[in-house]
Amino acid sequence: MGEAPAFCFDNLQNGFSFKSKGFETSADVGDKTFVIGGANSDSTSYIGVQIYDKTTCKWVIPTVLGTKPKPCKGHSTILLNEDRIMIIIKGSTPDDCIWFLEVDTKYVREQKKVLGTEVVAWSKGMRGDAEKPVVISGPSGVGKGTLINMLMKEFPSMFGFSVSHTTRAPRGNENNGVHYHFTDRSVMEKDIKDGKFLEFASVHGNLYGTSIEAVEAVADSGKRCILDIDVQGARSVRASSLEAIFIFICPPSMRQLEERLRARGTETEEQILKRLRNAEAEIEQGKSSGIFDHILYNDNLVECYENLKELLGLDGSAATNHKPYPDPKGIDLPLNHTVSKIDNKILINCGTPELETTSKNLIALDVLGLKGGAPGRTRGLNVYSIDSFSDGLNEKLS
Ligand SMILES: Nc1nc2c(ncn2[C@@H]2O[C@H](COP(=O)(O)OP(=O)(O)O)[C@@H](O)[C@H]2O)c(=O)[nH]1
Numbered sequence: 076m077g078e079a080p081a082f083c084f085d086n087l088q089n090g091f092s093f094k095s096k097g098f099e100t101s102a103d104v105g106d107k108t109f110v111i112g113g114a115n116s117d118s119t120s121y122i123g124v125q126i127y128d129k130t131t132c133k134w135v136i137p138t139v140l141g142t143k144p145k146p147c148k149g150h151s152t153i154l155l156n157e158d159r160i161m162i163i164i165k166g167s168t169p170d171d172c173i174w175f176l177e178v179d180t181k182y183v184r185e186q187k188k189v190l191g192t193e194v195v196a197w198s199k200g201m202r203g204d205a206e207k208p209v210v211i212s213g214p215s216g217v218g219k220g221t222l223i224n225m226l227m228k229e230f231p232s233m234f235g236f237s238v239s240h241t242t243r244a245p246r247g248n249e250n251n252g253v254h255y256h257f258t259d260r261s262v263m264e265k266d267i268k269d270g271k272f273l274e275f276a277s278v279h280g281n282l283y284g285t286s287i288e289a290v291e292a293v294a295d296s297g298k299r300c301i302l303d304i305d306v307q308g309a310r311s312v313r314a315s316s317l318e319a320i321f322i323f324i325c326p327p328s329m330r331q332l333e334e335r336l337r338a339r340g341t342e343t344e345e346q347i348l349k350r351l352r353n354a355e356a357e358i359e360q361g362k363s364s365g366i367f368d369h370i371l372y373n374d375n376l377v378e379c380y381e382n383l384k385e386l387l388g389l390d391g392s393a394a395t396n397h398k399p400y401p402d403p404k405g406i407d408l409p410l411n412h413t414v415s416k417i418d419n420k421i422l423i424n425c426g427t428p429e430l431e432t433t434s435k436n437l438i439a440l441d442v443l444g445l446k447g448g449a450p451g452r453t454r455g456l457n458v459y460s461i462d463s464f465s466d467g468l469n470e471k472l473s
């Protein structure tokens with residue numbers, strides 16, 4: 076474990092040989108040594124992963140899931156909790172310097188079973204936490220889109236919409252990338268197979284799905300994510316590791332639902348009939364499945380909107396005091412730094428060797444409150460500079 080290119084192959088157990096290209100680091104987890112990195116011809120390092128299995132004395136190339144860091148000028152490696160390796164990238168942009176290579180998390184273990192291979196998964200580290208996403212479901216025409224638009228219009232800095240993928244054709248007023256990512260079925264099916272979707276479902280004869288990136292992108296922007304998905308999708312999200320608030324919107328009656336669908340004028344007669352047929356089952360499940368935390372009746376739109384705001388805690392003061400969360404700032408690291416770990420803190424020394432113990436050159440990363448992880452981002456990184464050594468860290472460091 077250590078800072079690139081400090082990986083010393085002579086020190087490894089079991090006498091395996093490995094031709095170092097100069098940019099690798101390694102971490103031992105149980106019987107395995109994870110070797111991370113490699114050199115590109117332009118003297119940057121790419122972040123490949125190889126595993127040396129000490130029980131079989133063999134090298135294994137694992138299936139690598141997730142988006143990996145870009146080529147860089149080197150990296151440091153710190154093992155956390157025996158299940159993930161923190162990678163600190165040198166010479167990266169402030170919002171791109173902390174990454175996690177998961178080697179034995181629940182997600183990785185599940186994927187190993189599914190794929191039948193060794194698996195590692197990348198997850199980008201982010202400062203601060205994300206607010207719980209809001210999942211809104213209900214039958215077609217009940218007013219989900221209308222209510223979500225009202226919320227986004229009144230609180231533009233607070234909420235962001237999770238733009239779903241769908242194989243249905245765009246309506247006249249819909250824009251690609253704004254209302255939906257309109258996609259070919261074959262492309263979407265491949266992306267689903269590649270693990271890029273948090274959930275997906277076949278709804279009214281078309282495929283709909285929420286990509287992991289759609290939800291993470293909203294959280295990255297410091298906003299609370301709103302998902303407009305059907306009951307099957309809500310069930311999948313409920314079963315996933317994403318903690319969310321689940322709201323079901325109910326129509327006052329089937330007759331009024333039909334009137335709204337017809338008045339919207341966006342579907343053919345055949346499509347309207349299909350949506351109405353599906354609505355009965357959706358309402359039944361919405362009310363009885365136990366998926367939803369709240370059921371709202373959308374009879375009078377203004378009243379329903381007020382009720383929605385109330386259950387999201389949006390009284391006047393919350394709305395006016397809102398600051399984007401998490402703090403969008405990244406971590407400004409100089410190219411040369413050294414990394415050490417003390418308890419649950421990673422200390423990054425950004426000083427020159429002579430100034431190594433000068434406190435103002437130290438940045439601490441507290442990793443106790445990490446949340447999420449692959450296939451999404453790892454959030455909850457607490458980053459601060461250490462201005463004083465009065466807490467005894469200097470003693471621990473020396
Ligand atoms: N599971 C799932 N359902 C979605 C997603 N996006 C939209 N839906 C649902 O698909 C259904 C049809 O949506 P749409 O074609 O836009 O019609 P509308 O509900 O009548 O506006 C609605 O119930 C949406 O909530 C998604 O990403 N996943």
Ligand SMILES: Nc1ncnc2c1ncn2[C@@H]1O[C@H](COP(=O)(O)OP(=O)(O)O)[C@@H](O)[C@H]1O
Nearest residue numbers: 215216217218219220221335339373374375376
């Ligand atoms: N409470 C309401 N009373 C009357 N019409 C409504 C109400 N809520 C929404 N509508 C209208 O019903 C139609 C369907 O609403 P929409 O938001 O598109 O539904 P969904 O997104 O659930 O399919 C729209 O024309 C909208 O203006």
